[in-house]
Amino acid sequence: MSLIRDNILIGVRSKSLLDLTQDQCICEMLNSDESIYALNYFSTNQTCQLLYSNITSTIIEFSLNSSLIYMNQSSISLTTKSTTALSTTTVTTSTSTSSSTTSLTSSTSSTTSSTSTTTTTTTAEPVWTLTGNLNSARYYHTSSVLLDGQVLVTGGYGGFGGILKTAELYDQSSGIWTLTSSMNYARYSHEATVLANGKVLITGGQSTGATAELYDTLSASWRLTNTTNILRRYSTASLLQNGIVLVNGGLNGSTVLDSTELYDPSSEIWTFTGSLNTARYYHTATVITNGMILVSGGSSGVSTAEIDSAELYNPSTQTWKFTGSLNVARYYHTASLLTNGKVLICGGTSNNSYLDSSELYDPSTGLWTLTDSLNTARYYHTASLLTNGKVLVSGGSDNNGVLNSAELYDPISETWTFTSNLTNKRYLHAASVLTNGNVLVNAGTDVSNEKTAELYSGG
Structure with a gap:
């Protein structure tokens, strides 16, 4: 015993x-x-x-x-x-x-x-490393992490290659891009949403009509699904906690939209839901921890008049209501949901100037507060939430042209610090956080269109 x-x-x-x-x-x-x-x-x-x-x-x-x-x-x-x-x-x-x-x-x-x-041990220095090139250079495209860990890139604009309908898969274990089936319609400035069933829903975009299509990862094939009620580009698409997809705002020709739609993957039917209080495009949409959708900023007209208002969508009531306004009106910015439940937005443009300001939204108070400013003003950049809770911002453009700089935001100290530079300058690119914690940045444009891709690790 x-x-x-x-x-x-x-x-x-x-x-x-x-x-x-x-x-x-x-x-x-x-x-x-x-x-x-x-x-x-x-x-x-x-x-x-x-x-x-x-x-x-x-x-x-x-x-x-x-x-x-x-x-x-x-x-x-x-x-x-x-x-x-x-x-x-x-x-x-x-x-x-x-x-x-x-x-x-x-x-x-x-x-x-x-x-x-x-x-005593030391943390590995963050570094960017080139990985395999895409088969086609592109920008204004989408990049989605599939349930099996692969990354699906769709469409975009290929410069002299025109609007693309090609799609590619990135294998993070081999670092190789392979062409998969092409979409039914070429499109750019569209939206991609990974559904709970593993399929990928593509909606809207330029030169597509009101079409929507589904990518089946098992058969590696595309098929059309029901069309949206309104053709829109520069809109946002969000996967709600109930598995339904909310698409809101955007641009139809020269008309800025306040309409929003819901897509039910089980019936594949689109239905109108409550309208935004302010029509907008070039905005951001974030699913916050209480299940609501936070829409912030954007533009209200073809002349890109910037917006400082923000709204919340309640899936239970299917209604929108205003919440606290941004301190700085902006569009072309990014929004990231932090691990503490707050939302960080940064950069963008306003009054024909590029912004270095950043703001935090607190869902418990409904208020925005200014936080530390970026070291470099930028727009058309990407923002990625790392596994350590920090936010990585990469690339974009400012008054001096296209950027290769990258920065990290620490939510604890609420400060921005430079990290390693991208290998290649780029904006209008895409970024995805891989299942191993690395960040894959791909394509975009500089003086010429990019087909390169690179990985960020050690942040």
Whole structure:
């Protein structure tokens, strides 16, 4: 039987035992031949000791600060077990030994030792590396991470290649792009949404009519689905928590739209829902943690008159309502949902100037507050939420032309810092966060159209 009592471990051979004392300790003991193994976990200070007895000695391995432990063994040796840390840490352990005489509470000698161990590791420097080239240069395209981890790129504008209907798949394990089936219609400035069933819904865009189509990842084929009620480009598409897709706003010819539609993947039917309070395009739409859709900024006219208003869509009531206004009216900006539930928007353009300002939306208050400004004003950039909670902004353009710079926003310190530069300057590109945490940036345009792609890692 094994027992923890008054900081004393007494062990005899047993097949398996789990004891929980009243105040702090869990003990497990396993027997193998003449050896006794015990693992003690002290919940009060979250420490562990691994003990191994081969009759003549006992070894204690530790990984955190451990409290005093007394053993009724003739000799005890202490070894430190190496650990890996993200920052410098100090580990200190004290042990005391006691030789028992006629009772467990009396002793004839005691020894106390103390050991300090410091381990230091460094975080890998962030870096951009080129990966395989796309088969076609393109911009104003879409880039979607599929459920199997591949990335699907669709359509876009290919410069002298015209509007594209080709689609490509990126395999992150090989770094290779392969052509897949082409869409039924060439299109750019369209929207792509990965549905809960794994299919990809393509809606709208230039030169397509009101068509919509579905990509089946299993058959690697496209088929048309029901058309939207209104042709729109420069709109947004959001996957609601109930699996339905909300498309809102956009541009139809020279008309700015306030209409919004819902697509039901089960019936493949589009239905009108509540209209925006302000018609807009070049805006952003973010699914926030309470399931509502936050739409911010955009343009209200063909002359690209910028908007400072923001609205919330409630899927339960299918209605829109105004929320707090932006501090700076803008379009061509980006929006990112942070891990703390707030929404970060940055960059864009306003009054024919490029913006370096950034703002945070707090859903609990409905208010926008200015946060740290970008180091470089930019528009037509991309913003990606990294696995560490930071936001990576890459590329875009400013008064001096196309950018290759990239920046990181830290939500804890609320500051922007430069990170490694892109290998190639680009804007109107696309970015996707891969399942391994790396960011894939692909295509776009500079002096010429880009078919290159690169990976960001270590941020």
